[in-house]
Amino acid sequence: MPRFLKEHRKGLALAGLMSLQALILSFQVPMGQDASFLERTAFAVFSPVQSGVRSVFRGIGRIWSRYVHLRGVEDRNRESLDEILRLRLENSVLREGLGRLENREEAAAFLGSLEKAFILAEVVGIDAVNPHKSIVINRGASHGLQNQMPVVDSQGRLVGRIVPPLGPKEATVQLITDNLSSVGVEGVEHPVPGMLNGDPGSGTCRLAYVPASDVSLVEGETLVTNGFDGIFPEGLPAGTIISVRTDGSLFKKIAVRPVFNVRRPAVVAVLTGSKGEGG
Amino acid sequence: MKDGLYGGAALVAAYLLFCLLRPLSGTLDPVVDVFTAAVLLFGAFRGEIPGAVFGAVCGLLVDAFSLGVFGLAGLSLTAGGYLAGTISRKINIQAFFRSLLFFLILSAGTFAAWTGLVALIGRSPMPWAGGWILARPAVTAVAAALLYDFVRRLKTRHDR
Structure with a gap:
């Protein structure tokens, strides 16, 4: 190894690392491009960990309620809550859609399409830098999610939309409180x-x-x-x-x-049927 | 090789702690900064090069889980990890209050660098959380100093 490299090994390593980061930054000019390969890879590798950690703690929390205290009641309660949420969202989508329909055939076709109108998802992560910018949900491309799909909370109130990086099992939701929204x-x-x-x-x-x-x-x-x-x-x-x-x-x-509230881990719905329809 | 193994373990531990604390921290989200504490600690224990590499990896991970410019946190944490490694070898930070001051200065510097980069390049408003974000360097320093002291005592006992 040349003497210069040997003497300045540490400084050169730092300069190399900083240059690498600057290079990554420069790749994002102009802004608004899709997530880079490195960003998508990091998201895809680490995002399942968030779901895993949440599942583990949720599982521990449920041991008491599920097997010791009120066996079975918690299950039925959860199913009922999910059903209420589903019906509420369905009602919201129905009311919005039916208002725009003019005849019986259109109404029948619209009702038939409702089966695929939304996908329920749990919030498993919050933006690492600013909690008002984005959240991570436990549904991804493999569940049929695509970029730009709208996301609402359990009351049908607007939360945001799906943006890159979109993983196979997890997705990023840009909140309406983000400055780029x-x-x-x-x-x-x-x-x-x-x-x-x-x-x-x-x-x-x-x-x-x-x-x-x-x-x-x-x-x-x-x-x-x-x-x-x-x-x-x-x-x-x-x-x-x-x-x-x-x-x-x-x-x-x-x-x-x-009007939405996703400060604590919650259930959201991705409106899969409405992508691109927009009015 | 040893640095790589320690780095991998530290990264997993920091990430698990981040996943755990993030939903629990409520409105004080921006005050809790697990990754800066992890990077400064790693730099102080393992030296400047491992500290810088660990800072770069942690920074890119933070950026991957945040909307905005990818690489901003990486720059400030790389510098933070490097400085933690360099300075900790030149001064004595064995006493608790010395290490607290050391981590406070470095976390404040890292925070200032990150804030400047976000304002210059990211063009995104800071999550002020009613001013609580200004407590971040102090919270990070206390957490890092306590952990540093704890690990140092464990190592001393183990060496005996």
């Missing part, structure tokens, strides 16, 4: 359209592109998706306006509190 929404009482962008610093959202001249949107108004973005179907509750102000610019500054 944009959702087409409008008010329930006053259907003024706007774009809902996330603010992961505070865990809230901002409603953009509402003209300063508009006076109809006020605090407390509920916002629902309008389907204009081509990703989210219309009618999903997305947030509630918490403040409205103007600062002399063309558009209002509107802060919105999202």
Whole structure:
């Protein structure tokens, strides 16, 4: 080994590692590209661990309730809760869909398609850097999930959408509170359209592109998706306006509190049937 | 070879702890930083090169589980691991309060580097959590110093 390399071995190793990271960063220019091979590999290898850890602790927790205390009741309760969730989501999708149908044949075809309308999934991980940016769920490409599919919580409220990296058994969900998320929404009482962008610093959202001249949107108004973005179907509750102000610019500054709650591990539903329909 | 085995075991342990703590930490999510503590500890025990490599791997893992620019946490943790290894060989950090100060300075430096990179390259708002994120370096330092002291005592007892 040349003397120079020998003397500066440690410094060169550090420089090499830092250069490698800089190279990885440079591959992501321009932003918005798909996840890199390295990122997808790391996600695919380690994401099952999250499901495993959660399963182990859930299993330990269930030992008491399942085998010692109230045997069988917990199972039936869980089945009932799942059934309620399924029916609630089905009801939500039905109401939204039937409102748009004009004849009996269309209604029959729509009802037939409901079997594949959504997939239930559990939240097994939260974003490693900012909990308001993304979550990881225990369903992936092998279950039929694809990028851009909308995700709702157990009450049918908008949570986000599937984004890369998408693993075979796990998927990443970009929350609507992420700063790179944009959702087409409008008010329930006053259907003024706007774009809902996330603010992961505070865990809230901002409603953009509402003209300063508009006076109809006020605090407390509920916002629902309008389907204009081509990703989210219309009618999903997305947030509630918490403040409205103007600062002399063309558009209002509107802060919105999202209505979903995935702070603790929960069940979500991926709307597989609505991908690309968007309104 | 030995560094690789220790590194693999430490990575698995850190990742399991991360998976366990993440859903439990509630609104204080950004305060708990398992990977920075693991990288600084590994660097202090194994030296600068293993520390830097371990930092790079941990950083890329953190980035793989976060939306945003892949490689940001890797840069700051690589530097953190390297510095932990270098400085720990030049000063005495055997006493608890010395090690606490050592880990506090390094975790604050790593945090500052990561914050700067996120602001410059990531262009993503920080998860302030009502200002609690500023407690991250202190929480990381206390956790790392306690673990360092514990492992050092175990090693001493084992060597006897």
